[in-house]
Amino acid sequence: MAPEGRRIGDTFADDSDSDVSIFDHDDATRAKNKGKGKAIDRRKKDKGKGKAKEQPYAWEASYTRSWDTVQEDEAGSLQGAVQDLIARGRRRRLQAPAAAIRRTIIRHLVLVLDLSSAMMDRDMRPTRFDLMLQYAREFITEWFDQNPLGQIGVVGMRGGLGERIGEMSGNPQDVLKSISERHKLEPNGEPSLQNAIEMARSSMSHLPTHSSREILVIFGSLTTCDPGNIHDTLDECVKDRIRISIVALAAEMKICRELCEKTGGQFGVAMNEGHFKDLLFELIPPPAQRAVTRANGGPAANPAADLMIMGFPMRLPDTSPPSLCVCHSQMKSEGFLCPRCLAKVCDVPTDCDICGLMIVSSPHLARSYHHLFPVKPYQAVMTLEDPSNSSKRCHGCSVAFRNTPSTMTGASGEGFSPLGRYRCPECKNDFCTDCDVFVHDVVHCCPGCGK
Ligand SMILES: [Zn+2]
Ligand SMILES: [Zn+2]
Ligand SMILES: [Zn+2]
Ligand SMILES: [Zn+2]
Helix, strand or coil, rough: CCCCCHHHHHCCCCCCCCCCHHHCHHHHHHHHHHHHHHHHHHHHHHCCCCCHHHHCCCCHCCCEEEEHHHHCCCCCCCCCHCCCCCCCHHHHHHHHCCCCEEECCCEEEEEEEEECCCHCCCCCCCCCHHHHHHHHHHHHHHHHCCCCCEEEEEEEEEEEEEEEEEEEEHHHHHHHHHCCHHHCCCCHHHHCCCHHHHHHHHHHHHHHCCCCCEEEEEEEECCCCCCHHHHHHHHHHHHEEEEEEEHHHHHHHHHHHHHHHHHHCCECCCHHHHHHHHHHHHCCCCCCCCHHHHCCCCCCCCCCCCCCCEEEEEEECCCCCCCEEECCEECCCCCCECCCCCEEECCCCEEEECCCCCEECHHHHHHHHCCCCCCCCCCEEECCCCCCCCCCCCCCCCCECCCCCCCCCCCCCCCCCCCCCCCCCCCEEEEECHHHHHHHHHHHHCCCCCC
């Protein structure tokens, strides 16, 4: 172990890392992070020039024990600490804008993966490359879950070229398959930001205006090897309203920040594995549209809502006679019929290859709605004196509320109820902490009032 003083010096000033890993990460990642602690670090910026030899035990000094932040209460129980973490998660959600904002639910994203030799760096375990692939898979799954009407394409950067790895597709399985074979993505050479962005841009040039066009770059290198002036590419992207977001793994580069700022995207440098995932997953909710108008300068010319044509396809049973699909030209029995031209496509949502009609299924459409009409945040009940609701049990799961306020120190604060009660502002029913989180994160509909 490193000397005590050193470890303290390296502890993070911000605590986002530990609390987020409880909420947003799946169990596997959490377990992994726990076992390994957080490889870090502050020092990453010197990494290019600095040598490991000059800083003995650098890996050890930067070892932060995430479990140190969890403290037992007087009774020796961890429950209080866990509630504190949940409360912090709630607080973050409460900070999210409650007012209605215009969001794009039909999204098109090109995921640009850095496959240059810089990705073989081991500052993130096991390597940047493996971690990127793992997080990219989780990102794609979660992204499609939240954006069922969206489509993702994948582009790689290696050997100074942009490389199309996966075509734009609305089917999560297709996208996951494109990055499933690790040996085909083996990193080598220099990345070319310009080539990759140009390739991503060309694959989105045909898209209609009601959909968003986004590029997300995971960038591990500190150089880019471009054939021309990348600022011209940037100008083209601004003109095409393409939003570029970059998650850098090494350090900030001016051109990266500029790409993001001018196109209205987000830029972040990952400090460690957990932070990398946070940065990535922040890009999952649909972007608010006002950011686009701001990025284009000029007055906020938010266009009036315009209607768009969508078709609900007819699903063919598995027993129907085989016929050719228009997307792959394969003989298949199952598929969907375009309601306008009766062409057969394999998957929805998609654009009909024949007539261009957008084909969606109604569950996809319904699932996209919760971003537009979020459940109002529940208010924390601070005292029992309010007579408007004296129910003893949670309206959601019938668990009994406690009668005495919790004495946890550090757990108090905005958004945390010492009684563990959270009240819906519409129906005035009280819910427990677990139900509150479940309603807002999974159900997207209040069981008390149906809103
Ligand atoms: Zn097909
Ligand atoms: Zn059609
Ligand atoms: Zn409950
Ligand atoms: Zn309600």
